[in-house]
Amino acid sequence: xxxxxxxxxxxxxxxxxxxxxxxxxxxxxxxxxxxxxxxxxxxxxxxxxxxxxxxxxxxxxxxxxxxxxxxxxxxxxxxxxxxxxxxxxxxxxxxxxxxxxxxxxxxxxxxxxxxxxxxxxxxxxxxxxxxxxxxxxxxxxxxxxxxxxxxxxxxxxxxxxxxxxxxxxxxxxxxxxxxxxxxxxxxxxxxxxxxxxxxxxxxxxxxxxxxxxxxxxxxxxxxxxxxxxxxxxxxxxxxxxxxxxxxxxxxxxxxxxxxxxxxxxxxxxxxxxxxxxxxxxxxxxxxxxxxxxxxxxxxxxxxxxxxxxxxxxxxxxxxxxxxxxxxxxxxxxxxxxxxxxxxxxxxxxxxxxxxxxxxxxxxxxxxxxxxxxxxxxxxxxxxxxxxxxxxxxxxxxxxxxxxxxxxxxxxxxx
Numbered sequence: 388x389x390x391x392x393x394x395x396x397x398x399x400x401x402x403x404x405x406x407x408x409x410x411x412x413x414x415x416x417x418x419x420x421x422x423x424x425x426x427x428x429x430x431x432x433x434x435x436x437x438x439x440x441x442x443x444x445x446x447x448x449x450x451x452x453x454x455x456x457x458x459x460x461x462x463x464x465x466x467x468x469x470x471x472x473x474x475x476x477x478x479x480x481x482x483x484x485x486x487x488x489x490x491x492x493x494x495x496x497x498x499x500x501x502x503x504x505x506x507x508x509x510x511x512x513x514x515x516x517x518x519x520x521x522x523x524x525x526x527x528x529x530x531x532x533x534x535x536x537x538x539x540x541x542x543x544x545x546x547x548x549x550x551x552x553x554x555x556x557x558x559x560x561x562x563x564x565x566x567x568x569x570x571x572x573x574x575x576x577x578x579x580x581x582x583x584x585x586x587x588x589x590x591x592x593x594x595x596x597x598x599x600x601x602x603x604x605x606x607x608x609x610x611x612x613x614x615x616x617x618x619x620x621x622x623x624x625x626x627x628x629x630x631x632x633x634x635x636x637x638x639x640x641x642x643x644x645x646x647x648x649x650x651x652x653x654x655x656x657x658x659x660x661x662x663x664x665x666x667x668x669x670x671x672x673x674x675x676x677x678x679x680x681x682x683x684x685x686x687x688x689x690x691x692x693x694x695x696x697x698x699x700x701x702x703x704x705x706x707x708x709x710x711x712x713x714x715x716x717x718x719x720x721x722x723x724x725x726x727x728x729x730x731x732x733x734x735x736x737x738x739x740x741x742x743x744x745x746x747x748x749x750x751x752x753x754x755x756x757x758x759x760x761x762x763x764x765x766x767x768x769x770x771x772x773x774x775x776x777x778x779x780x781x782x783x784x785x786x787x788x789x790x791x792x793x794x795x796x797x798x799x800x801x
Contacts, residue, residue: 393788400781407774426762433759440752443565447748450563451741453573454734456511457519461580461731464508464693467501468727471697472720474498478704479713495704502549502697506530509581509694520577523559529577530694531555537702545705552694554578554679558609558655565744571737578653578679578692580730583723586654586690588682589645592669594620594638603662607634607646608655614664620644623664644668651726653692656681693723 478494510528511519521529533551556577562570599618604611612626624644627636634654639645648654655678656671658664665671671681682688691699696719703711 393784396784397781397788400777400784404774404777404781407777430759430762433755433762436755437752437759439567440748440755443748444745444752446563447565447741447745450565450571450573451738451745453513453519454738454741456513457573457575458731458734458738460508460511460519461727461734464505464581465724465727465731467505467508468693468697468720468724471498471501471700472717472724475700475712475717475720478700479709479717491704491707495701498697498701498704499548502694502701503532505581505694505697506532506549506552509577517561518556520575520580521556522574522576523561524556527555529554529556530581532694537705548701549694549698551698552692554581554653554692557679565741566748571740571744573737575730575734578655579651580727581693582651582653582726583691583693583696583719584651585722586648586652587645587688588654588656588670589639589687590643590669590683591685591687592644592667593642594644594668595642597623597667599623599664603664604659605662605664606655606657606659607632608652611659614662620668623668644670646670648690650729651690651722653679653690655679691719691723693727696720696723 474494474497478491509520509530513519517525518529531553532549533553534547535550536546537548537550538545554577558576558578560572561574563573565571597620599614599616601616603614605614606612607627607630610630610632612623612630614623614626618626620638624636624638627634627646633650633652634646634648637645637647646654646656656665657678658666658671658676666673666676666683669683670686671678672683675681696716700712700716700720703716
């Protein structure tokens with residue numbers, strides 16, 4: 388019995404000694420969950436949170452880089468528009484005529500180069516190869532220039548001139564998670580930021596007798612609007628105007644449905660899940676119902692993109708129409724510049740949000756690391772004292788045991 392008791396005490400001391408020695412060697416108080424289940428649970432949470440914050444920090448870095456790149460491209464576009472406006476003012480001045488309109492032709496030539504540069508800016512990519520202004524689209528550049536021959540001053544035909552620019556991207560948002568259930572949009576749709584004037588789309592179909600036969604749905608600028616069976620054109624107009632949209636609906640001539648943007652952008656229309664509401668209203672094409680560029684052939688469309696405004700200015704310069712240059716063309720440029728500045732201010736607000744999130748994530752990560760260190764770390768001086776105390780206790784126990792179990796088998800044989 389004495390021998391068994393001594394062995395048990397010795398083993399218990401040895402286990403405690405090994406445990407403290409491992410703590411001192413690893414710097415951690417808990418080696419496995421069984422050592423302290425409650426503390427181990429907290430440590431798992433703290434480690435998970437630190438890794439999560441590391442990912443948020445990485446997302447914020449990518450978001451900041453992308454927004455900085457977008458802001459730089461918008462600044463370049465704004466500088467070009469400023470130069471184009473200066474040239475427009477010069478072109479509207481009657482003193483810039485020259486022989487056979489050579490001055491206006493020279494200005495138009497420079498503006499044409501600025502137009503091409505603006506298209507290149509619209510088709511810029513980031514470091515990963517994603518287009519900055521194409522939404523989710525990756526297959527092709529967001530802007531496609533359509534070229535044709537145009538007639539200039541004195542009937543001279545100019546070849547391979549950009550007559551229009553089509554948007555081929557979408558309105559998808561590239562989101563970055565910057566905290567739990569908090570997302571930040573890090574891109575701008577090209578059909579919004581590179582648009583010049585307000586847009587109007589008017590259907591050519593008489594909608595006075597329209598009545599929906601089934602429950603349907605359609606989207607305007609990505610916002611879903613549901614139509615119930617029996618809804619009339621007036622009901623649809625009320626639902627559009629009640630939605631949080633930068634688009635308002637009216638009736639033209641009491642018959643035709645018309646959509647008008649309240650801020651410069653290309654109106655995005657799409658029927659959903661077999662719906663035909665927009666097609667029945669004569670707004671989108673029955674053969675090509677998917678946006679972009681899906682407006683009905685008979686629909687009346689007005690509004691210019693930023694590229695269209697610059698191309699129109701170039702054409703008016705070539706035609707020598709100084710009244711149009713000094714009036715509508717400069718007004719279009721001013722509206723396009725205002726829209727560009729509005730989106731740049733939006734990008735600046737997102738950059739500020741990223742900066743604030745970076746500060747918060749950095750503080751949270753530091754706090755979590757401190758909690759983790761307190762939860763799993765050891766007090767080194769205290770652990771050394773415990774180790775020395777266990778060594779002393781173990782030594783005393785061995786000495787006492789040696790005296791208690793002194794007789795051996797040889798003693799009895801004697």
